[in-house]
Amino acid sequence: MARQTGVLHFAGMTQRQKKEVARPGETVALPALVHTSHQTAVLAPDFGSAPALCLRAAYSYPQVKRLDFGKITPQTVDFFKSVVGEAAVVTDQDDLLFYNEDQMRKYRGQSSLCVKPKTTQQVSEIVKYCHEHRLALVPQGGNTGLVGGSVPVFDEIVLSLSGMNKIRSFDHTSGILKADAGVILENADNFLAENGYIFPLDLGAKGSCHIGGNVAANAGGLRLLRYGSLHGSVLGLEVVLPDGTVYDSMNALRKDNTGYDLKQLFIGSEGTLGVITGVSILCPARPKAVNIAFLGLESYEAVQSTFKRARAELCEVLSAFEFMDRQSQWQAKRFLKTPHPLAQDDPDVDVPEYPFYVLIETSGSCKEHDDAKLETFLESIMEDGTVADGVVSQDESQLRTLWTWREGISEASNMDGGVYKYDVSLPLPVMYDLIEVLRARLDEHGLRSLSDASKPVVDVVGYGHIGDGNVHVNVVVREYNKTVEKCLEPYVYQWISDHHGSISAEHGLGFQKKNYIGYSKSAVEIALMKDIKSKFDPQGIMNPYKYL
Structure with missing residues (x-):
């Protein structure tokens, strides 16, 4: 690698100056939770309160009670097998762990059923059945989310899109790609690379995440500075609505000024308004x-x-x-x-x-x-x-x-035991102030030390996308700790609100941030969102307990 040392210098180095710089609501009710500080938690089944849990340590979550949804029966399982085939219905508890547990190992639901359709028609039949029997379901892509939005809270049916992984079409002239929602992001980008194009989104989880999940979360990533957000790149969507109706706007038009742009409602909706099954997206030349x-x-x-x-x-x-x-x-x-x-x-x-x-x-x-x-x-x-x-x-x-x-x-931030992640937007002049403020606050409470293992917090690290005002704040901890959480929340959200920022820049709300949306949205905005949710999903079966 060519070296820069005071002036452009492509070979060798000169002496450079060095400066000494020090290195760096409601309460939780977990059912029958037994833990030790660095061991896996054990959870006894109990649908009376939220089963979400944090591994390796006790954690604090909002009190949640199971809503009056229907229960899965043998007839339910038989029907889904008749739709997708026996091999695409998962009921084994060991196999279900992947679908029940989030990537951060903070949240684990108790679903006893995962269905993996391969076509939009199959998704429609599944969702229609759930609508008729008031069965709650969770649409799931690659399960790489960081806010607990892609896993069950109780016994919701997991609807995995992993079987819908086909490229439908690609226009070599316009660069418009049409694909199933379950196509892995890296696979889509590799396909485009062979044709001289690039996917307008890049994430660290690209080897696992699905493009449908990316759209549902309105993922930002490393290419946003150059190519903008998915609200601009996505040209059309295919979505199965909560009653099983298929909304099809999989057009390839960059201009369509006829009526409301309904697809925008589903971008960033986190599976609460419907199941995205297809994506039409404009891809730039590589x-x-x-x-x-x-x-x-x-x-x-x-x-x-x-x-x-x-x-x-x-x-x-x-x-x-x-x-x-x-x-x-x-x-x-x-x-x-x-x-x-x-x-x-x-x-x-x-x-x-x-x-x-x-x-x-x-x-x-x-x-x-x-x-x-x-x-x-x-x-x-x-x-x-x-x-x-x-x-x-x-x-x-x-x-x-x-x-x-x-x-x-x-990934490195998880090495010590755990990490509290805050993905926020702030005006550039004050963006890094948040990291310094949190370090000072944790120090004041005697919670942070690089070397003292008795302190729960190792350090606070900051990094992110200067180009779009997005900072990732990682509070690296030796174990998840209620005292640390109380020190951080809601303080961090209030500070962000006071400085005209957003509590979620690109990770979404999910389960983790749903109760804090008021720090970024007004009462009028929240009421309108709830009205939209009620209109699309009056029974509330789509990804319940999340978002709003």
Whole structure:
């Protein structure tokens, strides 16, 4: 990787200055929960209160009681087998664990039935039956969500879209892809790559998440700066409504100004208004030249200045601008176990002592043009001291390596025992203040220490998408702890509201944040959302206990 040290320098390095920087509602009722601090919880069946639980430690959840939905009977199972076949109906308790438990291992439902249809017609028959018998169901994609939105709370039927995994069509001229909702994001992108196009969304979970789930959650990801949100990319949807009716707007039109744009209601609805079964999406041409610069900076103000100048000077080729604090890089270092990009020549340094790091990606159609623009930009910000150090990728392998230091943070944050994740939007000037405020608050309560194992919190790390004002706050803990949770919530949501932010930038509301929506939405907005939910799903069978 080419090195930047004060001036553009593609071979070797010069002495660089180093600065010493210190390293970094209601109450819960869990049914028959037995735990030890680092062991798996044991849950006795009890439908009287919420079965959601956190593994490895006791946790606090809103009090929830099972609503008056129908119960699964042998006749229910037989009917679903007649629709999808016996092999596509899961009733074994061990096999059901994957569908009952979320990725973070915080929430576990008690569903005794998972159905895996392969066609929209099968989904329609399943949902119609549930409607007629008032059976609650949870649409589930790759189950990679982070707010408990894709797993049951009680005994809801899991409707897995994993069997709907076909590419329906692709227009090589317009770049419009039509596909089943259960197509894995990485598979869709690989298909498009073979045809010279790119999926307008990229996530760390791309190897598991489904494009239908991405749309249902309105996922943001790493390409939003360049390609915008799914509200702009999605051209049409196929959705099975709560009564089994199929809403089909799988058109390939970029312009259709006839009436309400109903598909927008389902983008970000988290399975509460219907089951997305098909997606029509506009995909851009795949860039032929991609560069990555990985930079070290001395302050958050320098991060903002670098972003402002990158937008102006890199403009049409700027495709990603990610920031990371030193604490997040320290977490990633423990997970990746490889030399840090800015410490390749100093094996004694785990992570260089810059408080902030930035990853800039450019992508375009002409390598010489893009290289020249990036080189000019880097020379400028290095010479005036905005950036202290940096490297530039020289090939595809180095490009992927640099991305791992951003994408590996999330998984690395789980290494100590657990993590409280807050995915929020804030105005750029105050975005990093939230991390500093939370560190100070946890210190005031005597809860945080890097070295003292008796303290429940290891550290607070911050990273995210500067390009769209989205910061990921990871409170790394040795175990989930009620005292920590009470210290964090609702304080963190009130702080975000006071600073005109959103409590969820891209992960959604799910089960975790449903009771806090009032910190981001007005009473009028919430009432309108409830009216829409009631109109589409008057029985409330679609993904209950979530969202609203």
